Every structure is written in structure tokens, then in C-alpha cells.
Amino acid sequence: MSDIVAPAPVARPRRLWLTLLVVLTAQLMIILDSSAVNVALPAIQHDLGVSQAGLTWVINSYLISYGSFLLVAGRLGDLVGRKKVFLGGIALFTVASAACGLAGDQAVLVAARFVQGLGGALASATVLAFIVTDFPQPLERARAMSTYLLVTVSGGSLGLLLGGVLTQSLGWHWIFVINIPIGALALLAGAGLMSERPGTGLRRGVDVAGAVLVTAAALIGIDAIVQASQHGWVSAYTLGLGALAVVLVGAFLVRESRTPNPLVPLRILRLRSLMGSSAVRGVLMAGMFGIFFFGALYLEQVLGYDGIHTGLAFLPQSFAVAVLSFGIAARLVSRFGPMHVLVGGLIVMISGLLLFARAADGEHVHYFPTLFLSFVLVGLGAGVVFIPLLTMALAEVAPADAGLASGIVNVSMQISAAVGLAALGTLATNRTASLLAEGRTQVAALAGGCRLGLLVGAGCVTFGLLLTVAVVRTPRIRREPTGIPTEAVTP
Template sequence: MSDIIVPAPAARSHSHSHSHSRRRWIGLLVVLTAQMMIILDSSVVNVALPAIQHDLHFSQADLTWVVNAYMISYGSFLLVAGRLGDLVGRKKIFLAGIAVFSVASVACGLAEDQAVLVAARFTQGLGGALASATVLAFIVTDFPQPLERARAMSIYLLVTVGGGSLGLLLGGVLTQTLGWHWIFVINIPIGALALLAAVGLISEHPGSGLRQGADLPGAVLVTAAALVGINAIVRASEHGWLSGYTLGLGAVSVVLLGAFGVRESRTPNPLVPPRILRLRSLIGSSAVRAVVAAGMYGVFFFGSLYLEQVLGYDAIRTGLAFLPQTLAVAALSFGITSRLVSSFGPRRVLVAGLATMIVGLLLFAWSGDGEHVHYFPGLFFAFVLVGLGAGAVFMPLLTMAVANVVPADAGLASGIVNVSMQISAAVGLAVLGTLSSNRTASLLAEGRTPLDALAGGCRLGLLVSAGCVAFGLLLAVTVLRAPRTMREAAGIPTQPTSEPALPEQPISAP
């Protein structure tokens, strides 16, 4: 009788483990492909705005709605989208988001009317919120080991931070060679492939069920508060910060937010459980991320404005000018930042990165003071320093944000991290844009040439952006506490979840 060879249990286990690990990484690449599409779309539009204005006959005031419609819906639905992922399953919410985003991209690409384009952009924002709010949650739940999670976060940050400047280059190439419609059409095949791949490759983690947090009134209140508040912010430069329109909408938003707070304190199944808001690491890192993001958006906004309108760069040259920033982020994302965090601790790396960003922004403001400026060396090294700073900043912030988040709340935490950045972008652009415009107007009144006045306005915007990052540095050294162990940095509870967590104790950064 021939022997029957049975594989050793250890071998079978190793093979299964290897297959599961490979599936997780392929799933991450699929998720991040969709994330890249969404990130690119938020920046690719900027360089196409003049062409869109010309073809669809937008007024200067109405043109802002091509950007604002997306920003308002995206920022408003992130929190609810993240919580829905926890409750009904993150894979379902992610697939729904990609589907909505792709269909809306079809409408954008075919738009021949102002109203259709603005409505389609609003719908794109909704789809983007549904998909993006679950991406960080996938990383938290699928990569519990510190080294694996660090690698996954590095790739995630390369996509989210570097994608913005790549979007400027891609938008310039598509707009100049094929036309502005193609910046939306290109999303359709990418979205379709991501959708098909995600169905088979992304694992579903069953949600806790709608009964565990199906707070419909709370969802309506917080979404309405965000919609009204972000609308007031993005239109403040048009109506004035102290106008009845801005103050009135701001008051309505505050009232709605207050009603949401009352609702959450009284309902047995809150949309935002109080335990989430007590996580100092999550809320503190989100606050730092918010002000730093405002500074980063200042680089994109004023950098593009200065290069195109003052130095006369075309859309492609503008995108190429930002390339050193993207390459610097990429260089740090391939393991360098994670090794620095392991060696020196997240807070020290964060502080060093913030200081580097401040130097880069100040160098940009100093090098760009005038209309007769050479790109190299001043502007080149400014972009490099900002990129190095960003590559060193966002990884530690994410590490601290998810350090104490349990998997059941990963979607909501992801929504909080993303919404802090989105709202800060809206506030930052509105405030920075107003200050810059006022400075330009005052320089014109003094008799400066239009280009010199515009350069002066951009310079002030960059200086205020540096101030935002400096405020983030102050918050980092006074508010944030680094995870005490690499186990905490991975987001793994240091004690059984059935026992109450001990209050966080102040510690010094490792």
C-alpha cells in the first residue's frame, strides 16, 4: 500500500498565512488606487479652471462652485460615512463610494452646462467621502502589526500627500493636450477597474449592526451642520467675513452642532460615542493635522497662482515645478520615516518635520518676492523642504491618531482624521485667499505694478501658511503625547477590552 503524505500542519499554516498576507497587500493597493483617483480629482481641477470658465461661460464668482461643490459635500459626509462603515461593513461603503464617484465622473465629463457640472461635482464629493472615510479603517483593521502598519501607512501617505502635486501635473497635461473634460473621463476606467478588483480582493469585516449606532437624527444634524458651516466658510471671501450671510450661516451651523451634541449625550446609540472624543491622541493629532493641512494647501494655492500668473508658467510647467515636493514625500515614504519613528519616536520626528516645513515655506515666501525670479535654487529647495517636512509629519500624526482606537471604531476615527483636514482646507483657503487679495489690493493702491502686487499677495499668503504650521508645532509640543510602546503605535489595546482603560498619563517623548 502506498503511503499517503499529509502536509504538516505548520506548513499548511505557513502557506495560509502567506496567502492571507499577500491578499491584504493586494487589497491595500486596490483601495489606494481608488484613493489616488479621489485625491487627484481634488487638485487636478485647479489647473483646468480657466478652460472650464471659457467653455461653459462661468463668471469669476460662479467658477468657485466647481471647486466648492466638491469640497462642501466631501467634507460634510466624511464623518457619517466613516461611522456607516463601522456599522454596515466598510467594504460595502467603499464599493458604494467608488460607484457613486465613477458615475458622477461620467456626468462631469459630459457636462455642457454650468448647473450639470456643479451638481455632478457635488455628487463626486459624496462618493469620495464614502470611499475615503473607510481607507484608513482598512489599514487599522487589516494591518495590526507595527512594522506592517508602518509600511501600509507610508504608502497611504505617499498617495494622499504626493497625489495633490501629481494632480497639478496630470491636470496640466490633460487640459492642454486633450481638453478639460478628460480630467474627469480618466476616472471612469480607473473607477471601474478598482470596483471590480475590490469586489474580489478586499475582505469584509462585518459591521456591528445599525442597532449599535443607527442614530439617524444625529447623522442628519451633524451633516447639516457641516454643510451649512463649510458653505459659510468657502463663500466668506465672496460675501465678507462679517457679512450677514456669513455670520448667519455660521450661527445656524453652531446651533445645529449644539443640537447634535445634546442628541449624542442623550441617545443610547450615539453616532459619535463619547469614548472617541476622549481619545486625546486622536483629537490632538487631528487638530495638529488640521492647521498643518491649511499650510500645505497654501503651498498648492499660492504656489500655483504665483507660478502661473506672476512667472507666466503654463499648466504643465507648473505641475513639473511641484515635482520635487512629490519626490521628497516619496523618498521618505519608502521606509525612511517609519524607521525614524521607530528609532526616535513619533513626536520627535513630527517636530523635526514641522520645523522643516516652516523653513521651506519661509524660503518660498522670500524667494518669490517679485516677478523676476529664477526657479533654481530658491523655489526648487523650497519645494524640496516642504516635501521633506510633509513626508516626516503625516506618518507620526497618523500613528498617534490610531494608537488607542479599537477596530470597532476605526471607520469613525478615519472620518474624524479626514474631516479635520477637509474643513481646515476650506477655512485655510478662505482666510488665506482673503488676506492675500486684500494685500494685493493695497499694493495696487500704493502704485505697484499688477504683477508685483500679486506677488506681494502670494508672499503674505505663504507667510501666513508658515504661521499655521508654526501653530501646529506649538500644539505638537504642548498637547500631543506619543504612544508609550510600539504596540500602542500599532493601535493594539494594551489591556483586555472588557476592562476599563486607565486614564492616559503624561509622558515624555521617547
């Protein structure tokens, strides 16, 4: 009889890792698509005859829907089951990708991108919850999270390369069309491999009013942020929408404190480890956008790189993240503790951003060694900081709230990315304009704007370092953690 039951313990982990492969393939598809679009924007503008203002909506429509529905999507997975929400999100994202690929005018493309963002939110909000609930062993969970971080952190730079290759060789439509077979395979494999963990159910009712309030607040707030560069940060449009978003958030918190079945139980907002690490992650992502956005801008518009060479230039950053993701970051956390690893990683990232900013002051900069080293330093820093941040964020979260916590983690990243892109872009544009007014050449003015953006990005990461020291604490509660118990990570 023992011969018959012996294979069972082997089969389950193998299926879990196959399921993780499917889930992260879908996650990578979503990340690649969102970054590849940036490279294809000039081609889209030329083919569809889109104005510069209209072109921003190709990006903003996705950002607004994706960021607005993450929190509700995460909680929905807790209530009705994460498998259903994940598969529904992938199906919606795939259909919307087909609509983007077939779009012949701006309105269809923007609408399809909005639906893409909704599908991406439904799928992405359940990925972390799947990892922390289906990988109960500390070492396995650490490896799964390392792989997740490899996909999320390095996917952006890989998307730039993929977008350049597809746009230049086949056309911009293919950055969306390629999602169709990938999404279909992920849907079929996920349906067959993923095991459904029943949600807590809807028997006590659904907090529809809370969902409407928080989604409306996110929609309005993110819209105000992403359009601030067009209307101005102190314009009536931006300030009015910002004030309305704050009022809606206040109404949402009042609602959640009084309803018997809240969408977001206020107890989870009192977890210092979750909220503190989310704040650090937020300013960190704003700084990361500095090197993604201004690095690509500097390489293309100042140094004259094309899309493919720009993507290749970012590969050292992705490679550094990949190397650290194969267990090294988890072992560092186990050896030195999450706080020490987090502080060290932030310092390395700041060094990389400052090095790039120093180099960007010139118009004739060689890639080796300065730019190469700056990409490596940012990759090394990013490769180690996200593991301790996730460890701290999820360590005190109950398994029943894993989807909601995953949504909070993703929301902190998404909103910060939108704020960072809008704020840094505005500062850099104003700096470029002032340099042009002083009589600088177009290239020199662009270089100066990029340099300022990189310096402000380094400042954001520095603020994250200060927040880490002042606010974040290593979680003390160790009962049934959803995060990585760092003392047990070492193989």
C-alpha cells in the first residue's frame, strides 16, 4: 500500500509549480504589454493620426482602470474564489488585446485599453494571494515570491525590447495580437491546473456601496494625477478632482467602519507592517519610474538609440534582478534580516540613480562603463528590496484577507507609478523649457530635463529610505503568517 501512496507528495508540489508557471506567464504578459506600448506610441500616433494629447490616453486609460479596480478585484477573489477571478481577468484581457490589435481609430483603441486595464487588475490582484496561500512551506514560498519579483521587476525592461522588435519588424498592432495565443494558453492551462479555494462567500451580503465609493475615488484621483501634466498641478481641474477623491475616500472609511460586512475591514489598515511597507514601496516605485522613463527618453532622444537598442541597454538591470531572484535575495533576508537587506538595497538603488543622473548631464556619453554600471546598481538594489518589503507586508495578514492585502500592495505600486510619472514628467518638461529659453540646444535641454527627473527619482528612493528607518518595523506576530518567515528561509 505504501508503494501506491508514495508518489502523492511529489505530484502536488509539481502541480503547484506548474500552476505558478501559468500564473506568472499571465502576469508577465500583462507587464510586457503595458511597457511595450510606450515604445510603440510614435507608430500609433502616425498610423491613427492621433494628437499628442489624445496619445496620452492610450496610456492613461489603462492606468486609470487598472489602478482603480485592483482593491475591489483583490477582495472579490477572497469572497468568490481566486481561480474564478483570475481566469475571468485573463479572458477579459485577451479579448481586449484582440480589440486593441484590430483598432482602426483612437476611440476604439482607448476603450479597449480601458477594458485591458480592468482585466489586468482582476488577474494581477490574485497572483500574490495565490502564492501566499498555496505555498505554505517557507522555503517554497520564498522561491515562489522570488520568481514573482523577477517577473514584475524585470518585465518592464523586457517589454521595451519586445515592443521595439515587434513595432519595427511587424507593426505596432502585434504588441497586442501576440497576447491572444498567450492568453488563450494561460486560460486553458489555468482552468486545468489551478485548484479553487472556496472564498468566504457572499452569504452576508456584498458591500456594494463601499465598492462603488472606493472605485470612484480611485478613478477620479488617478484621472486627476495622470492629467496633471496637461492641466497643471494647481489648476481647478486637478485640485477639484483631487478634493472630490479625498471626500469619497473619507465617505468610504465611514462606510467601512459601520457596515457589518465591509469590503475593506479597517483592522487590516491598522497593520503597521502592511501599511508602512506599502508606503515605502510607493515612493520606491516613483523612483524606479525615473530610470525607466527618463533612461529610455535620454537614450532615444539624446543619444539617438532606436527602440531595440534601448531595450538591450536595460538588460543588465533585468539580468541583475534575475540573478538575485534565484534564491540569493531570500538567503540574504534569512541571514541578515529584512530590515538590513531593505536598507542596503535602497542605498544601492540611490547610487545607481545618482550615477545615471551625473552621466546624463552630457550629450556624448558612452554606454560603458557609466550607464552600464548605473543599470546594474539599480537592478541589484531592486533585486533585493522587494523580498523584504513583501515579507513585512504580508507577515501579519490572515489567509482569508490575502487577496485584499495583495490588492493593497498592487494599489500602492500603481498609484505611485501614476503620481511619479505625472510629477517627474512635469518637472522635466519645465526644466527642458527653461533651458531652451536660456538658449541651449534642443538636445542639451532634453538632457537637462532627464537629469532633473533622475535626480528627483533618486530623491524619492531616499525618502523611502527615511520612511524605512522611521516607520517600518519588522513584524513581531508570527502566528500563521502569510509572508515569508525569514528565520526559516535558509535551505
